Amino acid sequence: MSSKLIAPSLLAADFGNLQRDIEMVNSSEADWFHIDIMDGVFVPNISYGMPVLKAISKHAKKTIDVHLMIVDPDRYIKTFSDLGSDILTVHYEACTHLHRTVQAIKAEGMKAGVALNPHTNINVLEDIINDIDLVLIMSVNPGFGGQSFIENTYNKVKQLKQLIKDKNANVMIEIDGGVTNKNAKQLVDAGADALVAGSYVFKSDNQIETIKDLKALANS
Numbered sequence: 001m002s003s004k005l006i007a008p009s010l011l012a013a014d015f016g017n018l019q020r021d022i023e024m025v026n027s028s029e030a031d032w033f034h035i036d037i038m039d040g041v042f043v044p045n046i047s048y049g050m051p052v053l054k055a056i057s058k059h060a061k062k063t064i065d066v067h068l069m070i071v072d073p074d075r076y077i078k079t080f081s082d083l084g085s086d087i088l089t090v091h092y093e094a095c096t097h098l099h100r101t102v103q104a105i106k107a108e109g110m111k112a113g114v115a116l117n118p119h120t121n122i123n124v125l126e127d128i129i130n131d132i133d134l135v136l137i138m139s140v141n142p143g144f145g146g147q148s149f150i151e152n153t154y155n156k157v158k159q160l161k162q163l164i165k166d167k168n169a170n171v172m173i174e175i176d177g178g179v180t181n182k183n184a185k186q187l188v189d190a191g192a193d194a195l196v197a198g199s200y201v202f203k204s205d206n207q208i209e210t211i212k213d214l215k216a217l218a219n220s
């Protein structure tokens with residue numbers, strides 16, 4: 001069994017002291033930096049954009065996993081590659097020509113992910129699952145950190161795991177939203193490979209220890 005990954009979401013970082021939080025992730029047991037880009041159109045919030053990603057990527061020593069919560073993401077694929085993204089995830093709900101978008105991400109040398117909103121059924125992935133590297137299951141409605149985990153996520157993870165098996169695909173399952181020590185183990189038991197955690201990590205008293213505990217739980 002391969003090691004389960006922890007990806008702290010910089011959405012919950014202290015932007016007055018961003019470099020300190022980046023260094024904290026670098027020196028922790030975290031595996032990825034998870035970067036949430038929101039455009040105020042696809043989701044009712046605006047997070048941060050290119051200059052901030054550039055600053056993060058300059059200091060980050062781990063995989064940069066970018067989650068685009070934006071409409072028409074094709075416009076920015078090359079830009080995100082140039083800014084250092086290793087994994088670029090787009091929303092199924094935001095892409096008219098998803099297959100073309102996935103090919104464009106891969107052509108830029110990045111791994112391609114597809115995210116699903118909580119209401120979107122896993123079966124929409126049937127004809128794209130063999131072309132992608134990662135599926136991001138949203139366990140909250142995208143747009144804000146600090147929301148409560150949606151329990152139906154466990155069923156979706158199991159359905160996705162089955163689809164991956166049926167199609168003999170090589171795809172990671174990532175979960176984002178409301179991840180804590182209360183659901184980490186159950187998510188991994190259902191089939192998750194990577195857990196994104198924002199508030200639970202950055203709002204804790206000892207962030208390094210919180211990441212370590214989450215990682216231990218995910219790999220227990």
Ligand SMILES: O=C(CO)[C@H](O)[C@H](O)COP(=O)(O)O
Binds near residue numbers: 034147179196199200
């Ligand atoms: O992308 C999100 C919302 O759009 C996530 O909720 C965020 O990445 C993680 O935050 P939290 O752990 O506080 O839910």
